[in-house]
Amino acid sequence: MHVCIIGAGVIGMSTAFMLRQKGVRVTVLEAGKEIAGGTSFANGGQLSYSYVAPLADPGVFKDLPRWLLKKDSPLRFRPALDPQQWRWLMRFLQLCRSDVVRRTTAQMLTLSYLSRDVLRDWQARFGLEFAHQSNGKLIVFRSTGPFEHAREQAQLQADLGSTQQVLEAGQVLELEPSLQALGTRLKGAIYTPSEEAGDTRLFCESLHTCMQGDADYQLLLDHAVHSFVREGRDIRAVRTSHGEIAADQFVVAGGMGSVGLLRQLGGQPLIYPLKGYSLSLPLDGLSQSVPAISVTDYERRIVYARLGQVLRMAAMVDIGFGGLDIPPARMAGFKQQVNELFPGLPLEQAQTWAGLRPATPSGKPVVGASQLAGRLWVNAGHGALGFTLACGSAAVLAARMLGEPVPIDDAPFRP
Numbered sequence: 172m173h174v175c176i177i178g179a180g181v182i183g184m185s186t187a188f189m190l191r192q193k194g195v196r197v198t199v200l201e202a203g204k205e206i207a208g209g210t211s212f213a214n215g216g217q218l219s220y221s222y223v224a225p226l227a228d229p230g231v232f233k234d235l236p237r238w239l240l241k242k243d244s245p246l247r248f249r250p251a252l253d254p255q256q257w258r259w260l261m262r263f264l265q266l267c268r269s270d271v272v273r274r275t276t277a278q279m280l281t282l283s284y285l286s287r288d289v290l291r292d293w294q295a296r297f298g299l300e301f302a303h304q305s306n307g308k309l310i311v312f313r314s315t316g317p318f319e320h321a322r323e324q325a326q327l328q329a330d331l332g333s334t335q336q337v338l339e340a341g342q343v344l345e346l347e348p349s350l351q352a353l354g355t356r357l358k359g360a361i362y363t364p365s366e367e368a369g370d371t372r373l374f375c376e377s378l379h380t381c382m383q384g385d386a387d388y389q390l391l392l393d394h395a396v397h398s399f400v401r402e403g404r405d406i407r408a409v410r411t412s413h414g415e416i417a418a419d420q421f422v423v424a425g426g427m428g429s430v431g432l433l434r435q436l437g438g439q440p441l442i443y444p445l446k447g448y449s450l451s452l453p454l455d456g457l458s459q460s461v462p463a464i465s466v467t468d469y470e471r472r473i474v475y476a477r478l479g480q481v482l483r484m485a486a487m488v489d490i491g492f493g494g495l496d497i498p499p500a501r502m503a504g505f506k507q508q509v510n511e512l513f514p515g516l517p518l519e520q521a522q523t524w525a526g527l528r529p530a531t532p533s534g535k536p537v538v539g540a541s542q543l544a545g546r547l548w549v550n551a552g553h554g555a556l557g558f559t560l561a562c563g564s565a566a567v568l569a570a571r572m573l574g575e576p577v578p579i580d581d582a583p584f585r586p
């Protein structure tokens with residue numbers, strides 16, 4: 172069988188790798204000039220297996236007015252004359268119910284734990300090199316209300332199999348002394364020792380390196396897929412910037428690019444870009460003043476992770492701000508917040524980046540056989556958790572495609 176995968180981001184590359192493990196011939200078509208040049212390029216790097224609760228939470232109604240009024244808010248919203256934006260938002264708001272949050276969290280945990288198992292297996296067998304670290308994640312709180320809510324969520328997740336520790340302020344500083352600038356503002360933290368981090372782009376490159384030289388693997392960069400060639404209900408080939416490419420099966424794994432492709436076939440995928448930003452700071456001589464453990468500053472929604480010799484900081488959700496420009500005021504606010512937590516970091520040396528999270532309203536990715544055409548599969552819409560969920564999504568899709576037992580109940584993720 173020959174499978175053509177559209178997109179060489181973390182989802183497309185993981186899908187290709189999983190299918191190769193099963194003996195399938197794969198061709199990856201990538202519009203850009205490099206692997207992982209899209210949203211997988213410089214994201215937060217968190218393998219956030221235990222933190223998969225959806226953004227659509229009843230708490231949104233309480234937080235939203237405050238967020239929208241604050242200049243340096245983690246969330247910005249610009250209404251657009253775009254039916255897609257309003258359809259997405261209406262669905263998102265409908266899902267902000269605690270029963271939905273509980274159900275979605277449980278479903279997402281099955282996929283994230285599968286992802287963790289698959290990645291550990293690949294790591295053991297292939298020794299992938301992507302600045303992988305497994306020293307846990309600390310979610311730090313400055314206000315009592317959210318901290319107490321997190322305590323309850325930790326209890327809910329404990330019932331679903333997560334191991335998390337609730338730490339009071341003193342215990343937090345013992346574990347991560349670099350947070351001392353928070354002083355008395357620090358109320359406590361949730362520590363999850365099993366959480367991991369890594370560089371998503373290096374992960375994709377490492378998968379490519381493992382497959383390179385294999386006669387049944389081909390990566391074609393600079394090959395944008397423009398449309399599909401149909402034969403009755405089935406897809407027979409794709410039209411690319413370099414001509415037609417035929418295959419037996421096709422996987423749409425193009426991140427935000429998936430939307431246009433699926434629309435051509437009459438689909439209306441509710442995948443919307445949630446823009447975010449990151450800073451990457453080389454660590455030369457700074458090791459003492461930055462966290463060793465991955466840290467999330469909860470109220471600011473900023474994540475910090477050491478990825479090899481770089482401190483990666485990622486933050487913010489901008490809705491209705493397409494494009495990949497980096498507004499100077501937004502970046503200045505981001506840097507100021509980082510400096511308050513870790514004073515003195517030379518952030519002028521940091522590399523800035525913007526990316527578009529391909530998000531569904533529920534936060535659940537879309538993984539499986541498309542209803543729009545035969546021989547067509549979708550693996551897209553991973554929102555803020557693409558790295559975390561990539562290996563599990565690849566395992567589900569490959570099992571379905573090959574008619575093998577699917578390792579989890581994948582009904583919640585089907586297109």
Ligand SMILES: Cc1cc2nc3c(=O)[nH]c(=O)nc-3n(C[C@H](O)[C@H](O)[C@H](O)COP(=O)(O)OP(=O)(O)OC[C@H]3O[C@@H](n4cnc5c(N)ncnc54)[C@H](O)[C@@H]3O)c2cc1C
Pocket residue numbers: 177178179180181182183200201202203207208209210211212213214215216217218219394395396397424425426427428429432445446447448449474485486525526527528529551552553554555556557558559560
């Ligand atoms: C600021 C920020 C922080 C984040 N932090 C984390 C985190 O800490 N942990 C985590 O798990 N996730 C995180 N994410 C989310 C994660 O980065 C995404 O979910 C993930 O990268 C999506 O991967 P993808 O392969 O679907 O999309 P992409 O990485 O965008 O890849 C899709 C590829 O398909 C190509 N393509 C598109 N259309 C076509 C076409 N027609 N023909 C050929 N090629 C095409 C594109 O060029 C692109 O290279 C973050 C995202 C952002 C923006």
